[in-house]
């Protein structure tokens with residue numbers, strides 16, 4: 001019989017500190033931070049900050065913001081794919 005008393009312990013609770021890079025799909029409840037329209041582009045920054053923009057504002061501010069964002073999730077193609085969502 002072996003005793004695990006000085007064995008290496010696996011510590012599964014070492015999470016929750018680093019931001020997950022798994023992008024969540026943007027939904028109808030995600031709203032543009034400028035105009036409250038449905039957001040189609042998510043810009044992520046350091047420290048877990050993020051900005052959501054509609055296609056209009058993503059186009060307007062995107063060039064500048066892409067320079068400082070660490071990741072960009074662009075779902076604006078769904079605007080064309082889902083015409084029933086256009087109000």
Ligand SMILES: [Zn+2]
Pocket residue numbers: 032033034035036037053054055056057058
């Ligand atoms: Zn907007």
